[in-house]
Amino acid sequence: MAMLPKAFGFSLTVLLASAQAVELPKPLVVDQTSPKLRATASRLWAAAFSPDGNTLAVTAGWDDPKEAGELVLWDVRIGKPKLIWRQDATIRCVAFSREGKSLAIGDFAGATRILNPQTGQVIVELPKQEKPVNSLLFMPTDASLVTGGFDETVRFWDPVSGKLLRTLNTPGEGITCVAVSPKGSSLTAVTWPGKAHVWNVPSLTQSYVLNANNAGQIAEVVVFSPDAKSLVTGSWDHSLKVWNAEQGKLLRELPGHLAPVQSAAFSPDGRILASGDASGKVRLWVAATGETIAVLEGHSDRCFGLAFSPDGKRLATAAWDRKVLLWDLATRQQVATLLRETP
Secondary structure, eight states, X not given: OEEOOOBTTEEEEEOOTTOOOOOOOOOEEEEOSOGGGTTOOOOEEEEEEOTTSSEEEEEEEEETTEEEEEEEEEETTTTEEEEXXXXXXXXEEEEEOTTSSOEEEEETTSOEEEXXXXXXXXXXXXXXXXSOEEEEEXXXXXXXXXXXXXXXXXXXXXXXXXXXXXXXXXXXXXXXXXXXXXXXXXXXXXXTTSEEEEEXXXXXXXXXXXXXXXXXXXXXXXXXXXXXXXXXXXXXXXXXXEEETTTOOEEEEXXXXXXXXXXXXXXXXXXXXXXXXXXXXXXXXXXXXXXXXXXXXXXXXXXEEEEEOTTSSEEEEEETTXXXXXXXXXTTEEEEEEEEOOX
16 A cells, blocks of 8 residues: 655545555635634545546535535546645535536535536536525536535526526525436426425426435435436435335335435446445445445445446445545455545
8 A cells, every 4th residue: 555645735545455655735725714714624525526537526525514616626636635725614515417527516505516626616506595505416418507505506607608497496495416317308306304305307397306305304415326227325324225216106115224324326227226324334235126236334424425337347435534435346345545534
């Protein structure tokens, strides 16, 4: 195991037998934080691969105790950060556009920005919302950016002009996560009271509403399968459920998590479902049957970030233990650690 030199407060541990210590170039840093926050190590939230698989975006931050909001873009080919964006507000969510030319981030202060991932320059800043933006995504054609948050709305925005296009409301239900079907025909959002709302996108009519759990607890996970036939929800009651996406009927419940479920993702081919929980454990499932493949135990705290590489060979996990882990899906072994150093 080789420890690579520090770069702007970061250190990387690459778990490759052949790794050699090398001098790393400094990443591009856009730092807007208060001076007292610049030395803090922030807990991690969302993770997303660029469409070409060469870049991994990870967000970070917290409010109590206060930690800097961060967006770090890692060059996964050489295991180093190439861009670090810092601000005072926690950055909760991140998404690449279809071609990877734009990157959207949403934060606890209600701000949503679209950045140039090469330079960190703000391309568009959307009108600020009153409450945290918890989730966002580009629609499959990049025609609109969708946000969901604690203001109890799902909003569609023009990613070029920043104009608000349309709004869906969930009165009394703060939104924790949004997902869209692969062709963009259906949109879903899970909420703080534990419900999952599903809409037909062309007509903007509600298709159905699900109870993601039986206890009215918080639901933070929702994702469509790549073939759009199933929908997966996860919640704080430890449940992970697979639904028929067209009819909203429960297909199966996947037992095994002993802590709140806080992330889930399908492999690009749809064969594997990954889910992460508040203990830091990540479970891999056969998506078609619900059979457990493996349990990955590299984290010691809440795992909110899960992302499969576009080729399906790697899984990135990001957690509140301030580590990003890269896993080989063939061997289910950890192959790299991207670590934000504790001051």
